[in-house]
Amino acid sequence: MKIRDAVESDLPAIIKIYNAAVATRIATAQLEPVTLEQRRDWLKEHSGDRPFWVLEMDGQIAGWLTLKAFLPRCAYRGAAEVSVYVDERFRRRGVARTLMTEAIARAPSLRISAMVGLIFAHNEPSLKLFEQLGFERWGLLPRIAQLDDVERDLTIMGRRV
Secondary structure, eight states: OEEEEOOGGGHHHHHHHHHHHHHHTSSOSOOSOOOTTTTTTTTTTSOTTSOEEEEEETTEEEEEEEEEESSSSGGGTTEEEEEEEEOGGGTTSSHHHHHHHHHHHHTGGGTOOEEEEEEETTOHHHHHHHHHTTOEEEEEEEEEEEETTEEEEEEEEEEEO
């Protein structure tokens, strides 16, 4: 396994992984698949101390992770929202755990003091992983999302780093 900064040539694989998650209605509030054209600037939004990483396994992009500003106000500058997605073919092989562990370890050097994950309450595998990595349930937004006529809760997972 190798973690590295995502580059533009990774975008097709990144988008394929993301769109597979869109279809499941378990990992993202995005309801329609995204296109390469729509996400061409995705990497530019994650520059400097808010990375966009991919994990390579067997010469392929197995998963990716982003750290982005939690909220735009200055008082939240030490908080980062973490998002992690894994290709269906590489699930249950430690990809998300490896990416998350790297993000936690590198957070202080990125001037991140708290990490926040916004996870649908019905996404039990992600909630379990975050808990295993020391995240706590910091909040719940009940029935905040409408996914195919089903109201879903959003769990706020947080960890000080």
